[in-house]
Amino acid sequence: QKExxxxxxxxxxxxxxxxxxxxxxxxxxxxSFFWYRQYSGKSPELIMFIYSNGDKEDGRFTAQLNKASQYxxxxxxxxxxxxxxxxxxxxxxxxxxxxxxxxxxQGTILTVHP
Amino acid sequence: xxxxxxxxRHLIKEKRETATLKCYPIPRHDTVYWYQQGPGQxxxxxxxxxxxxxxxxxxxxxRFSAQQFSDYHSELNMSSLELGDSALYFCASTRRDTQYFxxxxxxxxx
Numbered sequence: 254q255k256e257x258x259x260x261x262x263x264x265x266x267x268x269x270x271x272x273x274x275x276x277x278x279x280x281x282x283x284x285s286f287f288w289y290r291q292y293s294g295k296s297p298e299l300i301m302f303i304y305s306n307g308d309k310e311d312g313r314f315t316a317q318l319n320k321a322s323q324y325x326x327x328x329x330x331x332x333x334x335x336x337x338x339x340x341x342x343x344x345x346x347x348x349x350x351x352x353x354x355x356x357x358x359q360g361t362i363l364t365v366h367p
Numbered sequence: 368x369x370x371x372x373x374x375x376r377h378l379i380k381e382k383r384e385t386a387t388l389k390c391y392p393i394p395r396h397d398t399v400y401w402y403q404q405g406p407g408q409x410x411x412x413x414x415x416x417x418x419x420x421x422x423x424x425x426x427x428x429x430r431f432s433a434q435q436f437s438d439y440h441s442e443l444n445m446s447s448l449e450l451g452d453s454a455l456y457f458c459a460s461t462r463r464d465t466q467y468f469x470x471x472x473x474x475x476x477x
Contacts, residue, residue: 296457296468297410341409354400354423357409 256280257344259358268367272329276342276358279323286318287343287355288327290336297341301327332365339363369393371460371469379475380448388443388472392460398422399441400459401433404471410457416441448476 260275274288285304289297303309303316303325315328325344329336339360345353372391380386392399398417402410412425416435427433430448435441445452455471 294455294473296471298468299466354412354415354425355402355410356412359409 255359256346256356257342257358259340259342259361261361263362263364265364265366266332268332268334268365270332270365272332272336272363272365274327274329274340274342274361274363276325276327277323278325278342278344278346278356280344280346281320281323283344283346285345285353286316286325287345288314288316288325289341289343289357291339291341291360293339300340329363332363334365334367337364371458371467373456373458373469373472375472376470377473377475379477381477382448382450384448384476386445386448386474388445388456388474390441390443390458390460390469392439392441392458393462393467396439396460396462396465398461399435399439400461401427401441401443402457402459404455404457405451406454408454413443445474450476452476 256279258277266272287302288300290300291297301316303318309316313330317326339362341360342358343355374389400415401413404410413427414433415423419435430446433443453476457468457471459468
């Protein structure tokens with residue numbers, strides 16, 4: 254079992270819809286969680302990080318963390334075709350609210366169609 | 368704003384050759400992480416440096432070595448290259464709560 258698992262894709266949503274991306278992790282000691290967007294052949298780009306249980310909103314993006322369930326999600330509201338990319342969930346398993354070395358999930362490919 | 372610089376951007380090598388990848392972090396960033404991303408795979412942590420000292424080590428083969436220099440740039444040295452080393456190699460530059468990935472070096476081993 255991978256340490257960080259993401260819901261299998263690809264995920265396809267119509268433009269303007271909400272895209273929901275899910276991620277579970279195995280290490281209960283993990284305290285910092287990150288969502289990256291990666292276009293094909295490009296480097297990962299940080300979208301959001303979250304440390305505390307609950308929701309964190311930034312523009313059209315909302316990250317949700319539930320440490321009891323070891324679950325973190327990313328919601329993208331008003332999805333746009335430019336959001337089409339691979340979304341990587343990453344966890345710092347060493348604990349602490351810092352980047353540290355990251356363990357990534359396998360990624361979910363999101364396609365937003367007009 | 369300054370970004371992370373990696374060179375070369377593309378590299379083609381033969382099996383058993385050596386390769387050196389370079390990473391220039393954002394000024395005043397004190398930590399560099401190296402990741403390897405194979406085709407269709409997620410990035411795998413290789414090694415990291417904090418203030419020029421190795422701070423952590425991941426799934427880095429013994430054929431690979433790395434160091435961080437006094438100017439904070441880092442180099443990943445890869446010897447006895449194998450076909451399976453073909454991948455994107457990213458470095459990430461970090462300071463406190465800020466982290467940026469470089470554009471990556473695409474290594475192809477023939």
